[in-house]
Amino acid sequence: MSIATHPPARIGDRLEDIDTPALIVDLDAFEHNLDRMAAMLAPTGARLRAHAKTHKCAVIARQQIARGAVGQCCQKVGEAEALAWGGVPDILVSNEVVGRGKLLRLASLNRLARVGVCVDDPAQVDAIEAAAAEIGVRIETLVEIDVGAARCGVPAGEGAGEGAVPLARRIAASKHLSFGGLQAYHGSAQHYRTHEERRAAIGKATDATAATVEALKRAGLACRIVGGAGTGTFEFEAASGVYDEIQAGSYVFMDADYGRNLDAAGQPISTFRQSLFVLATVMSAPAKDRAVLDAGHKAVAVDSGLPLVWGQHGLNADIAFVGASDEHGKLKLGPDAPRLGLGEKVKLVPGHCDPTVNLHDWYVGVRAGRVEQLWPITARGAMR
Amino acid sequence: MSIATHPPARIGDRLEDIDTPALIVDLDAFEHNLDRMAAMLAPTGARLRAHAKTHKCAVIARQQIARGAVGQCCQKVGEAEALAWGGVPDILVSNEVVGRGKLLRLASLNRLARVGVCVDDPAQVDAIEAAAAEIGVRIETLVEIDVGAARCGVPAGEGAGEGAVPLARRIAASKHLSFGGLQAYHGSAQHYRTHEERRAAIGKATDATAATVEALKRAGLACRIVGGAGTGTFEFEAASGVYDEIQAGSYVFMDADYGRNLDAAGQPISTFRQSLFVLATVMSAPAKDRAVLDAGHKAVAVDSGLPLVWGQHGLNADIAFVGASDEHGKLKLGPDAPRLGLGEKVKLVPGHCDPTVNLHDWYVGVRAGRVEQLWPITARGAMR
Numbered sequence: 001m002s003i004a005t006h007p008p009a010r011i012g013d014r015l016e017d018i019d020t021p022a023l024i025v026d027l028d029a030f031e032h033n034l035d036r037m038a039a040m041l042a043p044t045g046a047r048l049r050a051h052a053k054t055h056k057c058a059v060i061a062r063q064q065i066a067r068g069a070v071g072q073c074c075q076k077v078g079e080a081e082a083l084a085w086g087g088v089p090d091i092l093v094s095n096e097v098v099g100r101g102k103l104l105r106l107a108s109l110n111r112l113a114r115v116g117v118c119v120d121d122p123a124q125v126d127a128i129e130a131a132a133a134e135i136g137v138r139i140e141t142l143v144e145i146d147v148g149a150a151r152c153g154v155p156a157g158e159g160a161g162e163g164a165v166p167l168a169r170r171i172a173a174s175k176h177l178s179f180g181g182l183q184a185y186h187g188s189a190q191h192y193r194t195h196e197e198r199r200a201a202i203g204k205a206t207d208a209t210a211a212t213v214e215a216l217k218r219a220g221l222a223c224r225i226v227g228g229a230g231t232g233t234f235e236f237e238a239a240s241g242v243y244d245e246i247q248a249g250s251y252v253f254m255d256a257d258y259g260r261n262l263d264a265a266g267q268p269i270s271t272f273r274q275s276l277f278v279l280a281t282v283m284s285a286p287a288k289d290r291a292v293l294d295a296g297h298k299a300v301a302v303d304s305g306l307p308l309v310w311g312q313h314g315l316n317a318d319i320a321f322v323g324a325s326d327e328h329g330k331l332k333l334g335p336d337a338p339r340l341g342l343g344e345k346v347k348l349v350p351g352h353c354d355p356t357v358n359l360h361d362w363y364v365g366v367r368a369g370r371v372e373q374l375w376p377i378t379a380r381g382a383m384r
Numbered sequence: 385m386s387i388a389t390h391p392p393a394r395i396g397d398r399l400e401d402i403d404t405p406a407l408i409v410d411l412d413a414f415e416h417n418l419d420r421m422a423a424m425l426a427p428t429g430a431r432l433r434a435h436a437k438t439h440k441c442a443v444i445a446r447q448q449i450a451r452g453a454v455g456q457c458c459q460k461v462g463e464a465e466a467l468a469w470g471g472v473p474d475i476l477v478s479n480e481v482v483g484r485g486k487l488l489r490l491a492s493l494n495r496l497a498r499v500g501v502c503v504d505d506p507a508q509v510d511a512i513e514a515a516a517a518e519i520g521v522r523i524e525t526l527v528e529i530d531v532g533a534a535r536c537g538v539p540a541g542e543g544a545g546e547g548a549v550p551l552a553r554r555i556a557a558s559k560h561l562s563f564g565g566l567q568a569y570h571g572s573a574q575h576y577r578t579h580e581e582r583r584a585a586i587g588k589a590t591d592a593t594a595a596t597v598e599a600l601k602r603a604g605l606a607c608r609i610v611g612g613a614g615t616g617t618f619e620f621e622a623a624s625g626v627y628d629e630i631q632a633g634s635y636v637f638m639d640a641d642y643g644r645n646l647d648a649a650g651q652p653i654s655t656f657r658q659s660l661f662v663l664a665t666v667m668s669a670p671a672k673d674r675a676v677l678d679a680g681h682k683a684v685a686v687d688s689g690l691p692l693v694w695g696q697h698g699l700n701a702d703i704a705f706v707g708a709s710d711e712h713g714k715l716k717l718g719p720d721a722p723r724l725g726l727g728e729k730v731k732l733v734p735g736h737c738d739p740t741v742n743l744h745d746w747y748v749g750v751r752a753g754r755v756e757q758l759w760p761i762t763a764r765g766a767m768r
Contacts, residue, residue, distance in 0.1 A: 075711040098667045152668035283482045284536035327459040
């Protein structure tokens, strides 16, 4: 796995020297976020298995592990490869993996690292068993339950008798598999705007998960892992006494969409700091109230809305990013905003961090206005 | 420039053998589109300078040139590098390029190929002149005029006296630059849904462009290139007698968004065939009316809407793609659709072809159900 484009900066460069568009990480904010998550989880007893689908970078994974994370989770075998090759010893593919080719890769990777996987169908148990037997490894396999997202997963709670329990039994009875526990992630709840909506959704998910754990226990099946949660809801899962692994990913970077989540007092949540930006350059300034950046939606993902403009110490309310085409970002300057000149640099807060990262090959780590780190995004494009 | 991920197929593979998600090209439909565009432009006298921002691949560029295209246009210096390094001799960066580093790359590339560029600001004329002088090359430079998109470009038509004319004069007076003509692209008009809306918008753009050409002529400045147009409107520009270079890109692939454009009779336009698909696999089938694909918005861009599901010979109306998360695509099966099983392959028509291509490293060219070609997308991620 090589990196296709050269880095947009050199160590020691000033911010103004960085070629754009570039994905930059404010290292102070990033480290604050790593420390904050470690500190918040410590008293709960829940372990952090940080989600690498966000950062796609073994260098970041190892910093999370150095602060106490038990390992990583990810969504694709290709991501697991990039992590294992980059020195991560404990990985869970928190997703179904279908197809003999992918399963053989997953199995063989277990010679380098512990790499578990999820299932929601008995045919998949047999397919994973066959791959594990062919390579001669043992694969930890979790049952994914649907706790409200209506995406993958067998029914949880009352439905466990027909869904999770027989599936877990089938895993436990497979010679090359060990039953690892439950994958119980509620994706959509991460972005419910109010504290109360998120609390209610995770309350239901926790009840369903607890009932499933109980049903498995009655069947003699113990869960080593009960995993789920994301940046929007992890405090509820961590406090639940049911979940014991937290799979938050976005907390390392944050984004405009998470910035719209509100806390119990109705205020924007400020637990984590914005550390990820797309640095762009003004390439055209054809009107007093308009400037055009060299970053469009091939540089900053727009699936969760347009990016926001960052000022010196927070969002810049005088400049609105009003339109993204493939390679252009259009800014509308408010009446109080100074006119932007050609070549000026603008920091954008991505609408959604994960798919934005996936557009780039390098993180440019910045501290005190200088480039301090260049980290390769080795799982960029690792969608298989 | 290397390719970071290995190809998802081998030559000779059947469709079922392709690892997913994968970007596949129906070679018969693709070649039909290339031939059709060549045939449509031939009687108009307008030249094709196909847009490489769509395909990002020198292999495809050379097939367009083999059928009569004069060259390529693109939006970024990095794209121009991938094209020139891949054997394309005539390139126009149909966009502004700001910053000394990028301009030196642009200048040096002119040793390998003709690589022109656009300006909409006098400071940029001087910056390009300085780079050309430093490298010792001559750079063809076009003036971008705003013909209705309100993005980049100086005023066209009546405003030409203050905008385009002095800018063109400044280019012509620069020792290492030659004045190349006008860049007059109306991006938003490509997606106006009715024939009449597109006709009216391009009518206005053509009038403004003609007036600008005339004003330049009076100032003694001849345009070698009057370029613009896209897949949605090129018939108007090609017939205008004003535009002489057509910059269509998407016509090689098409997408769901272009599929919503209507012809003069109010019917979906059928000039070009859908040739680009994201091949995905069913990875979970947890309910009778639901299936989950292994392709989310990291595999298929959603900036212009969700993908559509393709059937044997056209769109499959019984299956709706109802939601994309990062790595999952959720399908809702209609009452008449047969249930989709784990491992089944599904062809998706991307909502927007350009940014979808930019997520992938390889085209898998398919003919008669077999993989015939593997082409590297060498300008994937070339955003600088």
